[in-house]
Amino acid sequence: MLEAHHLTCVRDERVLFEALSLTVQPGEIVQIAGVNGAGKTSLLRILTGLATPESGNVCWQGEPIRRQRDVFHHQLLWLGHQPGVKAVLTADENLRFYHPRLSQDARWAALAATGLVGYEDVPVAQLSAGQQRRVALARLWLSDAALWVLDEPFTALDVAGIETLTRRLERHASRGGAVVLTTHHPLRPVNCPLRCITLNAPEAAA
Ligand SMILES: Nc1ncnc2c1ncn2[C@@H]1O[C@H](COP(=O)(O)OP(=O)(O)OP(=O)(O)O)[C@@H](O)[C@H]1O
Numbered sequence: 001m002l003e004a005h006h007l008t009c010v011r012d013e014r015v016l017f018e019a020l021s022l023t024v025q026p027g028e029i030v031q032i033a034g035v036n037g038a039g040k041t042s043l044l045r046i047l048t049g050l051a052t053p054e055s056g057n058v059c060w061q062g063e064p065i066r067r068q069r070d071v072f073h074h075q076l077l078w079l080g081h082q083p084g085v086k087a088v089l090t091a092d093e094n095l096r097f098y099h100p101r102l103s104q105d106a107r108w109a110a111l112a113a114t115g116l117v118g119y120e121d122v123p124v125a126q127l128s129a130g131q132q133r134r135v136a137l138a139r140l141w142l143s144d145a146a147l148w149v150l151d152e153p154f155t156a157l158d159v160a161g162i163e164t165l166t167r168r169l170e171r172h173a174s175r176g177g178a179v180v181l182t183t184h185h186p187l188r189p190v191n192c193p194l195r196c197i198t199l200n201a202p203e204a205a206a
Pocket residue numbers: 011012016034035036037038039040041042043
């Protein structure tokens with residue numbers, strides 16, 4: 001599904017990782033672990049095509065992503081470290097921005113799935129940090145992308161929110177999707193293949 005070959009990433013004269021290869025198969029969750037600054041977000045950005053590695057390449061279904069950006073991005077849902085929602089828009093308007101063709105019923109159902117019943121028409125700026133995260137995560141209930149790449153998706157969620165999200169990830173994997181995520185929150189045992197790739201603390205470049 002997704003393959004990374006011999007990736008090297010240097011930031012600020014530090015080698016974050018070198019000759020890193022990994023594959024992501026349908027039906028699995030891959031956790032990228034490592035200490036603060038190890039390069040987890042940098043790796044996710046390379047895997048999604050948002051950043052370019054010093055060397056190596058990333059392939060989707062056997063083809064380099066740089067040669068098929070539109071196809072790849074159609075199959076990708078990327079949620080970055082920040083909630084990625086617009087503060088002046090309501091929860092529902094944020095979902096409509098990303099999914100203009102979906103019905104209000106579908107959008108509200110997604111918000112209900114993340115525990116936001118009654119907050120649909122509230123401007124995001126007035127929501128708590130955890131609720132803002134839930135608005136962003138509601139896209140996971142609307143997306144039909146095969147590959148989800150999620151940077152710290154559990155941040156700011158309460159215990160119930162963490163469980164709801166974990167179940168959503170399991171369901172996506174059970175339907176043949178794949179998830180790559182970073183988290184400092186330990187994942188509970190899941191009912192699908194789960195692999196953890198740990199990045200070492202970075203070294204100064206030679
Ligand atoms: N655009 C950039 N320019 C310079 N340095 C960068 C850039 N992006 C990241 N870095 C540096 O690369 C290192 C790794 O950053 P990254 O965000 O990938 O780490 P991380 O493992 O996701 O950390 P955390 O767990 O704190 O989120 C950091 O030292 C950071 O300062």
